[in-house]
Amino acid sequence: MRNLIPFPSNPQHIEYLVLIRDAKKISGEIDHKSLLVSKHAEIVASYAAFARAIQRNELGTLVPNPALTPIHRSLVSCYSNRSSGVGDLKKTISSVHGLRVLKYCPMCGVTSPTTHDHYLPSSQFPEFSVHPVNLVPCCSTCNSTKDDDWLDQNSRRQYLHLYSDLIPADVFLEVTLHSPATLSGVGATFALSRPTGFRLKDWRLVQSHFARLKLLDRYTERSNAEIAEILESCAEHLLHGGSQPRRFLRGIADRQELIYGTSNWRVQLMRELAASNKFQRLIAAASAGPAS
Ligand SMILES: [Zn+2]
Numbered sequence: 644m645r646n647l648i649p650f651p652s653n654p655q656h657i658e659y660l661v662l663i664r665d666a667k668k669i670s671g672e673i674d675h676k677s678l679l680v681s682k683h684a685e686i687v688a689s690y691a692a693f694a695r696a697i698q699r700n701e702l703g704t705l706v707p708n709p710a711l712t713p714i715h716r717s718l719v720s721c722y723s724n725r726s727s728g729v730g731d732l733k734k735t736i737s738s739v740h741g742l743r744v745l746k747y748c749p750m751c752g753v754t755s756p757t758t759h760d761h762y763l764p765s766s767q768f769p770e771f772s773v774h775p776v777n778l779v780p781c782c783s784t785c786n787s788t789k790d791d792d793w794l795d796q797n798s799r800r801q802y803l804h805l806y807s808d809l810i811p812a813d814v815f816l817e818v819t820l821h822s823p824a825t826l827s828g829v830g831a832t833f834a835l836s837r838p839t840g841f842r843l844k845d846w847r848l849v850q851s852h853f854a855r856l857k858l859l860d861r862y863t864e865r866s867n868a869e870i871a872e873i874l875e876s877c878a879e880h881l882l883h884g885g886s887q888p889r890r891f892l893r894g895i896a897d898r899q900e901l902i903y904g905t906s907n908w909r910v911q912l913m914r915e916l917a918a919s920n921k922f923q924r925l926i927a928a929a930s931a932g933p934a935s
Contacts, residue, residue: 644816645904647749647805648740650775657690659732660773666727667720675717685710686718689770693763697776697807703800705763711770718769722761729773733759736775743902748782749805750789750852752907753861756780762804764791776806785856795851803852809845813838816906818915820922828925831866831912833859862908869909873916878929888926892917 650656660679667676679686689708696705711718722729736759737745748756759778763771771777795801803810817834835853837846853859876895877888885891896913903910916922 644749644752644810644906646808646810647779648744650736650739650806656694656775657687659728659735659775660686660721663721663726663728663732663773673716675720678714678717679721682711682714686770690774693771693774693777697804700807700809702763702804702807703794703798705768707768708770715769719765719772722765722772732773732775732778736778736780740780745780747903748785749779750781750785750802751856751858751861752903752909753858753865754782754784756782758783758786760786760789762793762802764793766791779805788856792855799851800848801851801855803848808848809842810849810904810906811838811841811846812905813841814905814911815841815849816908816911818908818911820915820919822921829870829916829919829922831863831870831915833862833866833908833911835859858908862912866908866912869912870916873913874922874925874929877926881926881930888923889917 664676664679667679669676685708689711692705692708696702720726724730745756748754750760758781760781761768761772762777762779765772768777789802793800793802815836815838817836819832819834821830821832822828835850837843873892877892880888880891892913896910896917899907899913900910
């Protein structure tokens with residue numbers, strides 16, 4: 644897991660909303676464009692408050708702008724698929740990160756990010772419905788699990804905002820290998836461990852993010868298939884004249900760590916497998932050919 648790449652501030656974030664607003668045509672009885680223009684100063688003030696909250700790491704204290712309540716529908720309508728410019732905004736968000744960073748959902752690292760989560764829910768903060776830093780690429784599982792529940796009952800944030808929240812640079816995801824009767828002969832379970840010096844306040848948010856999205860269980864569920872694939876890759880490496888499977892595996896882990904962060908579950912799984920003597924024996928057996 645790692646932070647998303649900071650979204651460029653040039654053009655200013657508000658310009659994406661202006662582009663979408665100005666392309667709007669009058670539909671039905673509501674002139675969304677005129678309503679949005681009439682409240683532009685308030686929208687700009689809200690964008691400034693959002694930027695300040697991120698800068699001060701006080702995102703949880705942000706409250707909706709009551710002056711914008713009367714144009715709630717017009718603000719939400721900006722994110723509609725029918726709105727010209729939304730597709731371009733999503734493409735810009737993707738292009739900032741490149742193909743490989745967004746191969747997996749940044750919130751879980753498990754599946755493809757086919758949706759965008761409004762970190763500050765558009766039902767409560769319609770003013771940020773097309774704010775690029777409020778749109779987090781993520782998978783449908785993470786998106787539907789988080790939904791509008793960005794705060795808990797005590798008004799504390801429950802999920803990491805991947806553009807701005809602190810994620811430990813040191814390893815905080817631990818892998819334990821065990822030997823169940825699986826196809827590969829090795830299984831894995833995952834646990835969190837607070838790195839020394841990482842503030843408890845920030846750590847609670849990391850823990851909450853993992854707990855709400857059930858990430859440790861999701862990693863464990865997928866680990867057997869992942870281990871089987873890693874085993875096959877290592878066996879193929881040996882079968883085609885390669886040597887030193889530990890080094891081979893660590894090399895892949897090093898490269899993936901640069902893209903997905905130190906505590907990515909696959910990266911840590913590969914490191915643990917590279918250190919395992921049993922896994923080395925399994926690789927040797929697999930590369931000797933199919934059992935007769
Ligand atoms: Zn996800």
